[in-house]
Amino acid sequence: MSTTTTTPAPPGAPAAEERKGLGSRFNMNTLLVEGRALIALVIIIVIFAVMSDNYLTAGNLTTITKQVAFNAIVALGMLLVILNGGIDLSVGSIVGFTAAVAGNLFRGVHVPGTDLTMFPSLWVIIVLSLAIGMLVGWVNGLLIARLNLAPFIVTLGMLYVARGLTEVLLNGQNITNELTGQPGLNNTGFFEIFASKPLGLPLAAWVMIILAIIFSILLNRTPFGRWLYATGSNERAAQLSGVPVIRVKTLIYVLSGLCAAIVGILQMANISSATADLGTFYELNAIAAVVIGGAALSGGRGTVRGTIIGAFVIGFLANGLVIVGVSPFWQKVITGAVIILAVAVDQIQQIVQRRRSAARAVASAKAAAASRQSTDGTSPSS
Amino acid sequence: MSSEARVLDQHEVAPDDGAVVLQAVDIAKTYGVTRALKGVNFEVRRGKVTVLFGENGAGKSTLMKILSGVEKPSAGQLILDGEPVNLESTNDAVARGISIIHQELNLASNLSVRDNIFIGREIRTRTGAIDYGKEREITEQVMTRLEESISPNTLVQDLRVGQQQVVEIARALAADARILIMDEPTSALSATEVEVLFKVIRELKAHGVAIVYISHHLEEALEIADYAVVFRDGELVATEKAANIDLGWVVRQMVGREADYDFRDEPRDFGDVALSIQGVTVAEPDTGRVVVNNVSLDVRQGEIVCLYGLMGAGRTELMEALAGRDAISGGRVLLGDQDIRDLTIQERIAAGMGLVPEDRQRDGLIQMLSVGKNMSLPSLLSTVKSFFIARKIERENVDRQIADVRVKTTGQDALITSLSGGNQQKVVIGKILLTNPKVILLDEPTRGIDVGAKGEIFALLFREAKKGLAVLYVTSEVGEAITASHRLIVMSKGRLIREFDPRTATRDQIMAASGEHATHYDHEAAEGAHQ
Numbered sequence: 022m023s024t025t026t027t028t029p030a031p032p033g034a035p036a037a038e039e040r041k042g043l044g045s046r047f048n049m050n051t052l053l054v055e056g057r058a059l060i061a062l063v064i065i066i067v068i069f070a071v072m073s074d075n076y077l078t079a080g081n082l083t084t085i086t087k088q089v090a091f092n093a094i095v096a097l098g099m100l101l102v103i104l105n106g107g108i109d110l111s112v113g114s115i116v117g118f119t120a121a122v123a124g125n126l127f128r129g130v131h132v133p134g135t136d137l138t139m140f141p142s143l144w145v146i147i148v149l150s151l152a153i154g155m156l157v158g159w160v161n162g163l164l165i166a167r168l169n170l171a172p173f174i175v176t177l178g179m180l181y182v183a184r185g186l187t188e189v190l191l192n193g194q195n196i197t198n199e200l201t202g203q204p205g206l207n208n209t210g211f212f213e214i215f216a217s218k219p220l221g222l223p224l225a226a227w228v229m230i231i232l233a234i235i236f237s238i239l240l241n242r243t244p245f246g247r248w249l250y251a252t253g254s255n256e257r258a259a260q261l262s263g264v265p266v267i268r269v270k271t272l273i274y275v276l277s278g279l280c281a282a283i284v285g286i287l288q289m290a291n292i293s294s295a296t297a298d299l300g301t302f303y304e305l306n307a308i309a310a311v312v313i314g315g316a317a318l319s320g321g322r323g324t325v326r327g328t329i330i331g332a333f334v335i336g337f338l339a340n341g342l343v344i345v346g347v348s349p350f351w352q353k354v355i356t357g358a359v360i361i362l363a364v365a366v367d368q369i370q371q372i373v374q375r376r377r378s379a380a381r382a383v384a385s386a387k388a389a390a391a392s393r394q395s396t397d398g399t400s401p402s403s
Numbered sequence: 404m405s406s407e408a409r410v411l412d413q414h415e416v417a418p419d420d421g422a423v424v425l426q427a428v429d430i431a432k433t434y435g436v437t438r439a440l441k442g443v444n445f446e447v448r449r450g451k452v453t454v455l456f457g458e459n460g461a462g463k464s465t466l467m468k469i470l471s472g473v474e475k476p477s478a479g480q481l482i483l484d485g486e487p488v489n490l491e492s493t494n495d496a497v498a499r500g501i502s503i504i505h506q507e508l509n510l511a512s513n514l515s516v517r518d519n520i521f522i523g524r525e526i527r528t529r530t531g532a533i534d535y536g537k538e539r540e541i542t543e544q545v546m547t548r549l550e551e552s553i554s555p556n557t558l559v560q561d562l563r564v565g566q567q568q569v570v571e572i573a574r575a576l577a578a579d580a581r582i583l584i585m586d587e588p589t590s591a592l593s594a595t596e597v598e599v600l601f602k603v604i605r606e607l608k609a610h611g612v613a614i615v616y617i618s619h620h621l622e623e624a625l626e627i628a629d630y631a632v633v634f635r636d637g638e639l640v641a642t643e644k645a646a647n648i649d650l651g652w653v654v655r656q657m658v659g660r661e662a663d664y665d666f667r668d669e670p671r672d673f674g675d676v677a678l679s680i681q682g683v684t685v686a687e688p689d690t691g692r693v694v695v696n697n698v699s700l701d702v703r704q705g706e707i708v709c710l711y712g713l714m715g716a717g718r719t720e721l722m723e724a725l726a727g728r729d730a731i732s733g734g735r736v737l738l739g740d741q742d743i744r745d746l747t748i749q750e751r752i753a754a755g756m757g758l759v760p761e762d763r764q765r766d767g768l769i770q771m772l773s774v775g776k777n778m779s780l781p782s783l784l785s786t787v788k789s790f791f792i793a794r795k796i797e798r799e800n801v802d803r804q805i806a807d808v809r810v811k812t813t814g815q816d817a818l819i820t821s822l823s824g825g826n827q828q829k830v831v832i833g834k835i836l837l838t839n840p841k842v843i844l845l846d847e848p849t850r851g852i853d854v855g856a857k858g859e860i861f862a863l864l865f866r867e868a869k870k871g872l873a874v875l876y877v878t879s880e881v882g883e884a885i886t887a888s889h890r891l892i893v894m895s896k897g898r899l900i901r902e903f904d905p906r907t908a909t910r911d912q913i914m915a916a917s918g919e920h921a922t923h924y925d926h927e928a929a930e931g932a933h934q
Contacts, residue, residue: 259769
């Protein structure tokens with residue numbers, strides 16, 4: 022009477038096939054989720070290319086790519102946080118804060134108690150600024166992972182704190198002229214490097230590509246990546262499997278801070294100054310890119326590839342709307358609608374998928390029962 | 404008792420036979436590839452207690468979910484008062500007079516008794532505000548009917564568990580429940596509270612309420628039963644009047660094939676002490692209540708020790724503290740010579756001890772990862788070569804382990820959720836075994852698993868034990884405790900009560916030691932004297 026477990030070949034075979042079907046369909050599904058964003062991207066490009074001759078020009082594509090890169094780099098950090106089931110609202114402020122810190126380092130640091138002012142060299146400035154971004158992220162991470170505070174609240178608070186500190190550092194003045202540096206102070210070359218276009222592509226785009234590759238490897242090839250997906254899907258089970266959930270959680274906010282800091286430096290080079298409102302709303306664009314790219318806000322699902330495509334969807338859409346002359350007010354309405362549409366389609370698709378697989382399972386169970394009844398009439402009771 | 408039995412013998416015409424109020428016809432339920440119910444026919448009678456027996460995963464809970472509107476059947480029909488019905492939701496079921504009381508109480512502890520009773524269906528005044536006066540009145544009426552002196556304004560968090568259960572029952576009554584489903588209502592109750600509950604149930608019967616009752620405490624459930632229904636592997640295997648049956652009948656119907664696995668004759672060559680628990684005390688972090696009290700226990704290499712106890716005996720708390728999830732507030736735990744009390748979970752796994760948790764879905768599986776990635780998670784670091792996971796090694800390890808613990812799957816890339824409960828559990832055990840542990844802890848390792856898979860899991864554990872693995876597992880199934888352990892220790896109320904040799908121990912001895920409602924044993928003895 023152990024027919025259900027040690028199944029002989031005939032009833033077991035269809036069930037096994039069924040399972041395989043589910044598995045391969047799941048892969049199809051992930052492909053569709055990302056493919057959908059890609060299809061949206063193609064549609065957007067075609068529509069705007071038809072509507073305007075200026076859309077697909079080399080000059081405009083360079084502009085778009087730069088804008089996409091800024092968003093995509095922030096979004097890569099956001100992806101890690103969202104994979105964990107968290108959220109990082111502070112990244113836009115970290116962008117501004119990093120630029121303000123870097124700008125002030127170019128202006129020189131007054132040594133307290135003396136008349137001396139120290140001028141760090143270019144690369145010291147860059148490293149210190151990135152470290153500041155990571156530090157802010159680390160504080161986020163500690164509060165969230167160690168004290169178990171809600172990521173939404175902690176990073177919302179940090180959004181205000183970092184933005185406020187940016188304004189304190191800038192004190193109402195943009196930093197522009199000092200960024201060029203002085204040969205005597207060994208801090209020149211900022212624009213030459215960070216606003217450069219190696220092989221015709223803006224540096225920001227190169228950084229995006231390199232970070233995308235690194236993050237892709239990080240997520241798919243390292244224990245950290247596996248741990249991140251595991252904690253995002255089921256933190257309790259991951260913890261019992263020996264995953265250092267607190268360390269993972271802390272590290273993702275540090276990396277998110279680092280990504281924002283990189284954008285802070287690049288954006289400062291791009292607009293040639295450190296301003297108090299640099300990076301405002303970047304967090305929202307980043308979240309949108311991650312979500313359009315097929316990630317689940319509840320954690321555990323999402324890819325680097327999808328996130329990059331998501332950033333391109335937003336970038337191409339925003340730029341196209343400007344080029345064809347849609348008013349800025351309607352631009353916001355359309356962008357928002359696209360984000361909601363992307364998530365809604367994702368959700369509907371998953372519901373349909375679930376119903377279908379349930380229906381299939383019922384059908385196969387019925388078939389198995391029928392075949393069992395026809396092959397042997399001796400199933401119940403021992 | 405015996406005179407009643409005589410009347411009931413002519414059950415076709417017996418005057419006190421309740422009319423059938425609810426009928427399930429050919430009800431089937433499928434989850435993915437798992438068939439939880441395979442065409443069940445079942446009746447609920449007015450003013451009677453129908454008790455559902457069956458092991459974990461036999462299909463009782465699934466049927467209850469269908470009867471209470473939580474789930475819809477994949478096939479079959481429910482008939483209420485002679486009319487076919489489709490229960491769209493729990494609210495729909497409640498509106499038709501069917502209420503369920505779950506094992507885990509469903510109360511808002513920060514609200515008053517009155518608010519809990521009317522939550523979601525508050526009585527309104529004409530202005531739309533809540534009519535507290537009316538609600539209070541009804542609450543008092545219901546409490547009087549239940550002969551309980553609980554004030555409507557008391558906060559639920561200030562009540563004892565038994566009283567909270569009464570509040571749940573009161574809620575069902577206030578909604579005019581004619582059919583009351585109780586899922587393991589006594590699992591968290593003390594013996595006296597069980598008596599109170601049974602008094603309430605008799606009261607409800609007298610008022611014509613039909614009761615469907617699920618319990619793992621067989622004797623206790625028989626005491627209150629009018630009808631007994633037994634489930635096994637998703638099928639209803641027997642229905643009988645309670646007066647015509649005894650405990651032995653229930654057990655025979657339930658397990659049918661208990662002798663499918665019996666490891667009592669396994670060799671007993673144990674090595675050194677692998678795990679030494681010395682005076683361990685665990686307090687609940689929130690309340691400070693001591694849930695594990697000064698427990699000392701050694702497990703030797705190659706030995707399988709079973710902790711038998713009821714829910715709430717402190718077993719899960721002990722296991723989670725040993726695994727490192729909860730803090731140990733007193734005592735020492737030695738793994739070999741190493742004191743592991745201050746190690747993290749990860750360090751304990753590295754030191755050679757891992758836990759297979761009680762709640763597989765919540766604590767055991769990473770639902771979004773594949774079978775393979777679940778399997779390799781705890782041992783992932785051992786496959787790392789200069790920062791990167793060596794995928795080839797990982798996949799080979801996983802494939803070997805899938806074959807070794809006999810997981811039935813289409814391959815390591817299959818979704819973990821596509822497996823049956825038994826195969827999921829083999830993955831959870833397999834992933835700990837992949838870390839090469841010296842000691843494995845298992846909390847209810849066969850929960851929700853069919854009998855065949857149970858035997859396979861114990862065969863696996865005994866095989867590993869022969870190679871020197873020390874096994875400590877917890878169960879609430881006596882049969883399992885006897886047939887699948889080298890040594891059996893009963894735990895109750897946070898303490899180890901008594902040790903048994905499974906080769907000589909009997910069910911009754913073990914259950915008695917666990918404090919399973921001594922009042923009942925008097926009852927059984929009295930019944931025996933009558934016969």
